[in-house]
Amino acid sequence: MSDATGALLRSSSPAAGSAPDITNRMERLPFSNWQVKARVLIGTATFFDAFDALAIAQVLPVLTPLWGLNGAEAGVLISVGYLGQLAGGLLFSWIAERRGRVLAMVLAIATFTVMSIACALSWNFESLLAFRTLQGLGLGGQVPIAAVYISEITKAHGRGRFILLYELIFSVGVVAAGLAGFWLVPHLGWQVMFLVGALPLLVIPVLLRWLPESPRWLAGVGRESDVDAAMARIEDKVEHATGRELPPVSHHQAPPQQTRSSWAELFRPPYLRRTLVVWTIWIGAYLVYYGISTWLPSPYRTVFHLPLEVSLQYGLVSNCVGLGGAALCALTIDFVGRRIWFAVALGGSAICLFLLALSGLDQPSDLMIFGSGAYFFAAAAAIGVYLYTPELYPTRIRAIGVGTATAWLRLASMVGPIVIGAFVGYGLPTVFVVFGVIALAVSVIVTVFAVETKGKVLEDLSP
CATH class of the missing domain: 1.20.1250.20 (MFS general substrate transporter like domains)
Structure with a gap:
């Protein structure tokens, strides 16, 4: 040389x-x-x-x-x-x-x-x-x-x-x-x-x-x-x-990084749009996720008058199905991409909720099948957002961005029962339609506005 x-x-x-x-x-x-x-x-x-x-x-x-x-x-x-x-x-x-x-x-x-x-x-x-x-x-x-x-x-x-x-x-x-x-x-x-x-x-x-x-x-x-x-x-x-030497360092040229951090940066370009989109995902995904997981077992008892043991077993089926949805997301999101996964997961949850409302809820099996389907997709979105949020922000505000976003999870967990209480008087189908509309709206927002982060270096994503 x-x-x-x-x-x-x-x-x-x-x-x-x-x-x-x-x-x-x-x-x-x-x-x-x-x-x-x-x-x-x-x-x-x-x-x-x-x-x-x-x-x-x-x-x-x-x-x-x-x-x-x-x-x-x-x-x-x-x-x-x-x-x-x-x-x-x-x-x-x-x-x-x-x-x-x-x-x-x-x-x-x-x-x-x-x-x-x-x-x-x-x-x-x-x-x-x-x-x-x-x-x-x-x-x-x-x-x-x-x-x-x-x-x-x-x-x-x-x-x-x-x-x-x-x-x-x-x-x-x-x-x-x-x-x-x-x-x-x-x-x-x-x-x-x-x-x-x-x-x-x-x-x-x-x-x-x-x-x-x-x-x-x-x-x-x-x-x-x-x-x-x-x-x-x-x-x-x-x-x-x-047990072997590391490969040589490749001199990847990432954009220059600022060092000064501020909460206000979450609301400035280019992060304002990312912040609003990811907050929307947190709210929509966890409203459906917690709404289904905490409330779904109740209608088995109050509407279908099933024994407690049977009601809990049906609820356990939904929990296991949700775990399967989260696992599928973990195994495939690097191939499919974040934006597509969120759009499909939230859209799929909305479809299952609409089908549940249209089923007439004549049998507890309708609630278990379509409710578990909605939970399957909601669980995938709920776990995926923990991956997606840190990818959207630079190191200087990454923890702040994630911590602030998870605050919406807590609010969603508190608001979910309130939403159910407000609409359950109009009948169970109305509750499922409301949750379905929320999931569908978030799916559309993700499709239009979300940033794809699959396979990209963190520093390339955020200057």
């Missing part, structure tokens, strides 16, 4: 530890056991995040007669968790932007696990209400920050499948909470549910030892003394896991 050619290559190569250098080094990493182990460690906490979020539903049948709770008090205990999660998503996303992804994630895990122990020690309605509110802060902060971190340590090729297979753990945790509550609460008492939910405390030391801080975040905030060490640590672990 001539001196002139060597000088040209050196001059065109980004400086070590700079944001472009980290991007190039991250994109050349093959998938290995290190990424899988990181996903499993974080996924363990995510599993218990889901477990703790649903634990209250498993203990209320015991606490209601024990403490003499009325319907309003039981409802408040459920709703206050969502309120805490809304605040936690905003709080811990701010911490993640200022102090780092790993610290924010660990603090969120510590918050919801310590408060889970406190919930187990509750002595009355007021104490549980206070502890459950504080627990919600951690529950709302862990999952979005985890999604941000995993996005930032994953290369563009295969990112969708890798991240969504992690997100499936949350759905498994939801099912596990129901199964555990079915056995633990009658045999060992309601407190055990909360004590089991505190197990992620044991994972925190492992997370701190095993996970380096996100090199993309370190580069973005200018921590030059730390960024190269963190990246080199990841490269060593991947090289050791694969």
Whole structure:
């Protein structure tokens, strides 16, 4: 190689530890056991995040007669968790932007696990209400920050499948909470549910030892003394896991990245349209998802007068079908693309809801078949948006963007029952038509306005 050619290559190569250098080094990493182990460690906490979020539903049948709770008090205990999660998503996303992804994630895990122990020690309605509110802060902060971190340590090729297979753990945790509550609460008492939910405390030391801080975040905030060490640590672990040398770094030229972050940037071009579209997806997907999952078992009892066991079995069928929809999304979204998947999933959910309304609801099988179909598609959209949202924003506001977007999940979970209550007086078909119209409207908005992110480097997507 001539001196002139060597000088040209050196001059065109980004400086070590700079944001472009980290991007190039991250994109050349093959998938290995290190990424899988990181996903499993974080996924363990995510599993218990889901477990703790649903634990209250498993203990209320015991606490209601024990403490003499009325319907309003039981409802408040459920709703206050969502309120805490809304605040936690905003709080811990701010911490993640200022102090780092790993610290924010660990603090969120510590918050919801310590408060889970406190919930187990509750002595009355007021104490549980206070502890459950504080627990919600951690529950709302862990999952979005985890999604941000995993996005930032994953290369563009295969990112969708890798991240969504992690997100499936949350759905498994939801099912596990129901199964555990079915056995633990009658045999060992309601407190055990909360004590089991505190197990992620044991994972925190492992997370701190095993996970380096996100090199993309370190580069973005200018921590030059730390960024190269963190990246080199990841490269060593991947090289050791694969047993072979890493491929050479390709000098990909990403657009220059700004370093200053601000919440207001979510509402400025080019991010304003992305923000509005992704918020619409969060609202529409989770209105349908939570509306179906929390309310669908009720008509089996109130309309068709089925035994409780049969009603729960029908509800379990829908839950399993929804898990299948989420799994299908995880396995195919890198081939199909984000925009098409969201449009099809929300549109498919709308069609199933319309067919359910037109069926006349003469048989419980109609409710199970078409309701499960709607849940299948809604679950796919609900899991996919956890992948899509981090892809829409640059590193400097990625955590803020995801944390703010997940706030709409919490609002949707609170608004869903209100929507049902407002329209159920007009008959069950009206409720399903309303949810169908919402899903269809969001599908059209996604088709027209959503940005496709499949296979693209994060830095290429957002200047």
